[in-house]
Amino acid sequence: MSGRELFMAAPAPHAHAGADVGRTMRRVQLALLPATLFGFWVFGWPAVNLFVITVAAALLTEAWCQRLRGCESRLWDGSALLTGWLLALSLPPWAPGWIGALGGVIAIALGKQVYGGLGQNLFNPAMVARVALLVSFPVAMTHWVAPLPLGSAGAPGFVEGLRITLGSMPVPDAVTSASLLGHVKTELSRGVDLAQALDAAGGTLSAWHGVRAGSLGETGALLLLLGGLYLLARGVIRWHIPVGVFAGLALPAVVAHALDPAHSLSATTHLASGAVVLGAFFIATDYVTSPNTASGQLLYGLGIGLLTWIIRSWGGYPEGIAFAVLLFNALTPVIDRYCRPRIMGRTRRGAPIRATQGSAE
């Protein structure tokens, strides 16, 4: 025991539960891993390439922005990695590499750093990038391919995969396909009955087992569900947002499907398809852009689910969760303002409760 500096006054508490941001990010990444690997298997090398490019672009942009802003590098807290990862999962797996690169840059630079970095952004960075890409490059962003599992006949090898990613080799027409929701939307607009359309797309079952066209994060819904449950068990997220999203989507779907089974997808199809599971557990739950309180989170989840259903049913896009998340990101400050916890000794409105003298029983 010696130097005075040893005892420089630090503020209380002088103990810590041990949580840190890096640990949280690592847990989320672990939860994403099975579904991601499954996606790699289903879509082969081009998907791997796209993933690597997107994540690398996100990391590089993060490093570059942190340098520009002159703040210390916090690259290894894993938040930029996670953003890139989530974005990669929401892209068409055979999209050209520049889509991933541009997306990574947009997500970090415009989605996060311009607001002041981690914790400051209003909108979910990955969703900002996805929507920006979708609106700017609708063709590339809706070019889905049929699953071609690694090692199966016709699956591109590493070099071919690289050429597909770099755009020097066109995607063979035979491989092009449509995502389940996209297919259904097109067919319905052509006047085809829903049952037929679903059959042609491989039915609801394919939505669950995941070997079908779609983004990395759309396939493997069961694995994502597993990851989500892990996050719940670890206390990384709480149930209010996912349950809200599922309920907000499923309840209107149940009603609409009962009324008009020929034109409205069942709740199961809604839940299993598209990026709902990914969105509910991994995207809508983003700490920074979602409300804090339990009631606020439930409300927010319900809103996202409902809006997703509305966009899917009547909007111009087959999938709506990205738009729904962004809209409710914008509403988060409002929700936070109205959903506050009650302060001990005060009424909900903030006035001190009335003192009642008397028996303490």
Add this chain to the structure above:
Amino acid sequence: MGILDRFLRAAHFSGGVHPDDHKRPAADAPLRVMPPPARVYVPLVQHIGSPARAVVAVGDLVKKGQRIGEPQGAVSAAIHAPTSGRVVAIGDIVAPHPSGLPVRGITIASDGRDEWCELEGCDDPFALDPAEIGRRVAQAGVVGLGGAAFPSAVKLSGGLGARVELLIINASECEPFLSCDDRLMRDRAAEAVDGIAIMLHATGAREARIGIEDNKPEAIAAMRVAVAGQSRIRVEVIPTRYPMGSEKHLILVLTGREVPAEGRPSDIGVVVHNVGTAMAVRNAVRFGRPLVSRLVTVNGACVRQPGNVEVPIGTLAGEVLAFCGGLRADHGGPARLLLGGPMTGMQVPTLEVPVIKGTGGILVLDAAEVGEGEGGPCIRCGDCMRACPVGLLPLEIAARVRAGEVEKAAGFGLVDCIACGCCAYVCPSRIPLVQFFHHAKGELAARARGTQRNETIRTLTRAKAERLERDERDKAEALARRTAASLAAATEAAAAVEKAAARTNEESGACA
């Protein structure tokens, strides 16, 4: 008590945390009594309220228990000599405070005899008038030993002006590492319960409930035996959760009732005292013994022989540590020296700080126990909000404080923050939330004072302006009169004197 009954009464608060309690093995080590050191350093303020005034002079011989500091004002406490000896200095000593700045205190060189002064005890405290008990407790300089060090007599005998129905004895000891209350209850349960009975008599409450967290089974057992036959005193086992020992939370858990914000427990007919205080009250009333020593938990990975020690007030922390075998250098060496528990205790800059009445622990923690780590920006994870036992939004308050908007921070309930530290304890970004809140509270207080001062200044300025104005007016009037007078005089000199003019002249002269 039926299960249903228990269930119905099991009120709880939301939030709170479950830190590692680190209570054992220190709590299981037998109590040790430390002999008076060669010198004791006794600060004149060891309590909430105004400092005491020294009533001895350098060179005076004092006996143990002799009053050396006189309380000043309604909320203050007397100070007594912790041992017999000679007063060698009255002046600055290092304050038991993070700043390490000096406070006024009395230094006594022990004569080694530890001789008590004459004490006025009482064989039957229950025959005493409650006011008389309050007086004796005040005489003995008893303050709350749970840490807040509020003068006990004020709370004991209706000083708060409200009728008390229920006396709650806080024996929860929710701070990790600390076990002095635990030890007290294990070793001196009968005396503690006697003290509680005296307090019950003094407060006029109908019953007393002793809240003990369920991580102290030995203390619970001992206290249960001690209260047997006391129909109005009950032991209540409560869950172990920090900050159970916060007055308002303990009341909620034991009664299911909330203390109004900005109010006091007495508003709902409750008063809370620490179990250690009950012991001090007993000593004061039965034996007339003032509060000159206390139980201190000495703990932390860096302490060689952790345990509980009865320490004379004014003993330096370093000497207490030496009594406990000194410090160990393994574990990477000491990382932090604390007075009090790790959640709300304060870090002090040196070992040369004295133990005072409110010092429940001396902890020397290693880096692992402190759990130091790298900080970062707020990621709005909301963990702090879920941990807050008061229902605040620490992240929102902190964001406002950081932006310099303390008024807005106040709008988020800053005044209701009990500074328990739960929020900062869980924050993954290690934001010093409690420090922010302290800072903002200080700022608000300063602004309030500032407003007050500005008011005063404005009033004074206005008064001065009015006075100046009045003076000016008077001067002008006087001048006018004088001018008139001299004119009149000139006229008089120049022309024929008229009687009327002369009269005017006389009048104005009289007036001027």
